[in-house]
Amino acid sequence: MSEVEHKALTPAPAVAAGAGVPVPKRRPRHYSVLTRRDKVLLAVMVGVPLFIFVVLIWAMALVSVVLSFTDWQGIGPLNFVGLQNYTYLFQSYPAFWPALSHNLLWLLFFVCFATPMGILLAVCLDRPLRGSWIYQSIFFTPVVLSLAVVGFIWELQYSPIAGNGFIDSLLSGTGLVSANSTPDWLGDPSINIWAVLVAASWRHIGYIMVLYLAGLKSVDPSLREAAAIDGANERQTFFHVVFPVMAPINVVIVVVTVIESLRAFDIAYIINHGKNGLELLSTLITNNSISEASLIGFGSAIAVVLLVISLVPIVLYLTRVMRSEEQ
Amino acid sequence: MSANVMAGQRTTHNRARRRMSRVGLHLFLIALAIIFAWPLFYAVYMSLRPYGEIVANPNGPFSLPATLNLDNYFSVWNGQNLNAYYWNTAVITIPAVLLTLWISSMLAFAIAKYSWRFNLMVLMIFTAGNLLPPQVIIVPLYRLYLLLPLPAPLSDNGLIYDQFAGLILIHTTFQTGFCTFVLSNYMKTLSKELMEAAMIDGAGVFTVYYRVILPLCRPAIAALATLLFTWIYNDFFWALMLFKSGGKRPITAALNNLSGTFFTDPTQLAALSVLAAIPTIVLYMILQRNFVRGLTLGSTKG
Numbered sequence: 001m002s003e004v005e006h007k008a009l010t011p012a013p014a015v016a017a018g019a020g021v022p023v024p025k026r027r028p029r030h031y032s033v034l035t036r037r038d039k040v041l042l043a044v045m046v047g048v049p050l051f052i053f054v055v056l057i058w059a060m061a062l063v064s065v066v067l068s069f070t071d072w073q074g075i076g077p078l079n080f081v082g083l084q085n086y087t088y089l090f091q092s093y094p095a096f097w098p099a100l101s102h103n104l105l106w107l108l109f110f111v112c113f114a115t116p117m118g119i120l121l122a123v124c125l126d127r128p129l130r131g132s133w134i135y136q137s138i139f140f141t142p143v144v145l146s147l148a149v150v151g152f153i154w155e156l157q158y159s160p161i162a163g164n165g166f167i168d169s170l171l172s173g174t175g176l177v178s179a180n181s182t183p184d185w186l187g188d189p190s191i192n193i194w195a196v197l198v199a200a201s202w203r204h205i206g207y208i209m210v211l212y213l214a215g216l217k218s219v220d221p222s223l224r225e226a227a228a229i230d231g232a233n234e235r236q237t238f239f240h241v242v243f244p245v246m247a248p249i250n251v252v253i254v255v256v257t258v259i260e261s262l263r264a265f266d267i268a269y270i271i272n273h274g275k276n277g278l279e280l281l282s283t284l285i286t287n288n289s290i291s292e293a294s295l296i297g298f299g300s301a302i303a304v305v306l307l308v309i310s311l312v313p314i315v316l317y318l319t320r321v322m323r324s325e326e327q
Numbered sequence: 328m329s330a331n332v333m334a335g336q337r338t339t340h341n342r343a344r345r346r347m348s349r350v351g352l353h354l355f356l357i358a359l360a361i362i363f364a365w366p367l368f369y370a371v372y373m374s375l376r377p378y379g380e381i382v383a384n385p386n387g388p389f390s391l392p393a394t395l396n397l398d399n400y401f402s403v404w405n406g407q408n409l410n411a412y413y414w415n416t417a418v419i420t421i422p423a424v425l426l427t428l429w430i431s432s433m434l435a436f437a438i439a440k441y442s443w444r445f446n447l448m449v450l451m452i453f454t455a456g457n458l459l460p461p462q463v464i465i466v467p468l469y470r471l472y473l474l475l476p477l478p479a480p481l482s483d484n485g486l487i488y489d490q491f492a493g494l495i496l497i498h499t500t501f502q503t504g505f506c507t508f509v510l511s512n513y514m515k516t517l518s519k520e521l522m523e524a525a526m527i528d529g530a531g532v533f534t535v536y537y538r539v540i541l542p543l544c545r546p547a548i549a550a551l552a553t554l555l556f557t558w559i560y561n562d563f564f565w566a567l568m569l570f571k572s573g574g575k576r577p578i579t580a581a582l583n584n585l586s587g588t589f590f591t592d593p594t595q596l597a598a599l600s601v602l603a604a605i606p607t608i609v610l611y612m613i614l615q616r617n618f619v620r621g622l623t624l625g626s627t628k629g
Contacts, residue, residue: 034441034532035531037531038531038532041531041532041533042437042441042532045433045434045436045437046434046437046438046449049430049431049433049434049503050434050449050452050453052496052500053452053453053456053500053503053504054452056464056468056471056496056497056500057456057459057464057500057501057504058452058456060464060467060468060471061459061463061464063467064463064464064466064467067466067467074470121356121359124352124355124356125356129349129352129353131353134360135356135360137615138360138363138364139359139360139363140611140618141363141364141367141608141611142363142366142367144557144561144607144608144610144611144618145367145561145604145607145608146560146561146562146563146579146603146604146607147561147563148561148563148579148580148582148583148603149561149579149582149600149603149604152370152582152586152596152597152599152600153366153367153369153370153600153604154366155596156366156369156370156373156593156596156597156600157366157369159593161387163593164373164381164382164387164388164593165388165593166369166388169387169388169389170389173386173387173389202363202366205363206363207622210618210619210622210623211622211623214619214622214623252625255458259458259460262460263460263461263462265462265563265564266563266564269563269567269583270563270582270583270586281462282460282462285462285465285466286462286465286568289465289466289469290465290466290469290568296466296470299466300466300467303462303463303464303465303466306460306462306463307459307463310458310459310460310463313458314455314458314459317455317458318451318454318455321451321454322447322451325447
């Protein structure tokens with residue numbers, strides 16, 4: 001983080017004026033003389049939203065860090081307890097390691113399955129193909145749905161036979177599994193996370209496909225022609241020519257994949273409020289501090305864990321953007 | 328001569344192989360498309376069937392339908408007072424989209440078109456903040472909402488918590504990060520001449536923004552409006568956390584309370600899901616290109 005800020009603060013050789021007041025670029029241009037009113041207006045345009053954003057987002061993240069060292073329960077003065085919340089979280093709280101491992105499983109599943117699948121679809125649909133837009137529309141439709149709706153739609157697939165769930169009815173109807181031993185996809189804590197991951201991927205694949213397809217369309221066609229003339233086959237062309245020039249999109253894909261797996265909340269919450277096999281860091285935070293208990297300090301400690309993990313992809317992405325900005 | 332014949336055989340061979348691989352590709356894509364379309368199709372199918380008919384049939388959901396009608400939709404809509412939830416959605420989503428576009432276009436304009444000291448840092452603050460998982464900030468934000476006062480016409484309890492205004496505020500703030508990033512990239516690609524000409528003619532900053540830059544950004548703004556509408560409409564988390572009363576929640580967050588009612592009747596649950604999904608699906612069907620363009624602007628530069 002400090003590296004990023006350091007870079008940002010190193011200004012282009014601009015004429016220094018009052019801090020925060022827009023100053024013209026080093027090369028004086030005929031329009032560079034802004035009136036006082038214009039300067040004030042620009043300062044307001046940037047300053048007001050910036051203030052609100054910093055207060056509501058970044059200051060809250062900082063307050064989370066501070067609260068995580070207290071045992072505050074919502075009333076009375078703040079009482080600092082050092083690392084007590086963290087030691088309890090790491091050593092005794094039974095839901096923490098399952099939640100963390102579910103988040104990591106989510107990430108792994110996206111990285112190993114959903115994201116490559118989206119990229120594969122993009123590569124398949126990038127070539128001239130009859131009906132390509134029909135395929136694209138079908139794969140993209142789940143992306144416009146709310147995750148809460150995705151949860152319900154998949155509940156109709158996963159419910160037990162008594163609830164007329166499709167998969168279990170299919171298994172018993174075709175005689176593959178006897179009617180009284182069909183899996184309880186959402187209730188059985190050893191398998192329900194996988195069921196949720198399938199539902200989440202249903203939406204994630206189309207998202208990645210569209211992002212990647214847009215990137216592929218922007219690749220200079222002469223690169224592929226040159227590769228074809230040199231005798232490269234399609235696979236070689238993709239891995240040795242297209243994939244490397246797609247580096248900026250690849251970073252976006254990585255960031256989107258990581259962030260989406262850290263943000264995972266809605267489907268698990270819809271199904272069972274993130275319990276009994278569906279614990280996630282996000283649901284632990286809200287369950288401990290807002291919905292079910294008021295352990296503000298303890299919930300904040302979980303939030304800090306999530307914050308630290310999410311800063312990894314964010315910093316990676318920012319340094320990337322900065323580098324391209326400087327060029 | 329013989330070389331020519333061999334070359335000819337090879338190309339027909341290649342063509343045949345290419346056709347084979349093309350058929351294989353279509354088969355693969357069709358199979359996947361069926362799998363992808365199935366859950367939504369099944370939800371629609373279930374929603375059209377009377378539940379009694381499914382229960383009565385030993386084959387359950389596999390039985391062929393004797394009747395398909397919209398009864399489930401009517402009973403869900405009237406029984407659950409969905410009008411109110413859709414109204415809540417509109418009251419939150421429309422102002423939030425407009426505010427976000429207005430604020431982020433001004434911000435992007437000031438960042439992209441004028442060089443000053445902390446340009447890049449401001450952009451980073453917004454972009455990075457937009458990437459934070461909302462759960463990281465929800466605990467202090469929830470407490471802050473319980474403390475911040477808000478006067479009467481905007482609030483019925485004197486606080487910003489449990490109010491439409493509070494939800495509009497957090498949506499606008501959070502989405503401004505993404506939109507500013509996209510719009511500033513877009514504005515950097517616009518040519519400088521128009522802006523310079525306007526400034527020579529004595530136009531002030533606001534005139535340049537409103538009369539010159541904003542009209543040029545129309546395609547990007549249209550694309551972002553589509554995306555923003557979908558994202559804010561689809562929000563579940565903020566509405567769940569920052570509203571106390573279920574009656575004020577927008578339709579997607581209200582699903583959480585309503586679902587309990589239909590625990591025993593999956594056909595009504597299906598109808599409710601389809602109803603909640605319809606607005607964004609219709610928008611997507613009409614403005615497909617905007618969706619793709621919006622996402623593209625966010626991921627590729629310019």
